[in-house]
Amino acid sequence: MMMLAFVAILFFALPIVTPHPHLHHHQQQHSRHGEHKHIYHHEHHKHKNYGSATFYYQEGAAGACGTIHDDGEHIVALDSDAYEGGAHCGKTILITDMKTGKTVPGVIADMCPGCDGPGSIDLSKSLFDNFAKAWDGTFPGMLGILN
Numbered sequence: 086m087m088m089l090a091f092v093a094i095l096f097f098a099l100p101i102v103t104p105h106p107h108l109h110h111h112q113q114q115h116s117r118h119g120e121h122k123h124i125y126h127h128e129h130h131k132h133k134n135y136g137s138a139t140f141y142y143q144e145g146a147a148g149a150c151g152t153i154h155d156d157g158e159h160i161v162a163l164d165s166d167a168y169e170g171g172a173h174c175g176k177t178i179l180i181t182d183m184k185t186g187k188t189v190p191g192v193i194a195d196m197c198p199g200c201d202g203p204g205s206i207d208l209s210k211s212l213f214d215n216f217a218k219a220w221d222g223t224f225p226g227m228l229g230i231l232n
Contacts, residue, residue: 134167136204137225138180140213141197148195150174154209161229162195162207171196176231180208182216183226189215193231204229 141162143154150171154160161178173193181188189212197207206229208216217224 133231134204134206134229135183136164136206136227136229137201137223138206138208138213138216138227139200139223140210141207143209150194150196152194154194156210158209159189159191159212160194160209161191161212162197162200163193164200164203164205165196165198166203167206168196173231179230180206180212180216181228181230182224183228187216 143156143158143160145153145155147153148160148162149168151174161180163173167173176193177190178193179188179190191208191212195207197205200207204227206227213224216227
């Protein structure tokens with residue numbers, strides 16, 4: 086009789102101490118869902134990018150959008166993926182420093198083939214100076230939102 090009671094307790098306790106395959110699968114799905122959510126965010130909300138910013142001098146040269154600007158204008162060059170063949174040329178983008186919350190608008194007028202990955206942008210010197218000094222060279226934690 087005691088052996089039967091022990092087996093009964095073991096039988097009912099086994100599901101508690103054994104990893105449940107459905108729960109483990111759910112955790113994997115949750116993790117994958119998070120990854121898909123990030124991909125969805127990137128693919129369906131291309132107007133919002135996180136990255137870092139560097140600066141460059143216009144020096145009166147036409148950018149990839151074909152317009153000429155001087156260094157005093159607030160001009161933005163997008164990384165080659167975000168540039169999308171010039172689809173955003175002339176649009177306003179709000180540049181935000183994620184640390185301070187400071188936001189300054191700029192106009193997309195160029196492509197930055199050398200930018201450091203998706204979401205990274207190049208700013209005209211005057212726009213960059215709103216966030217960092219030239220000797221800093223770059224500022225991380227930037228958010229760009231197309232209007």
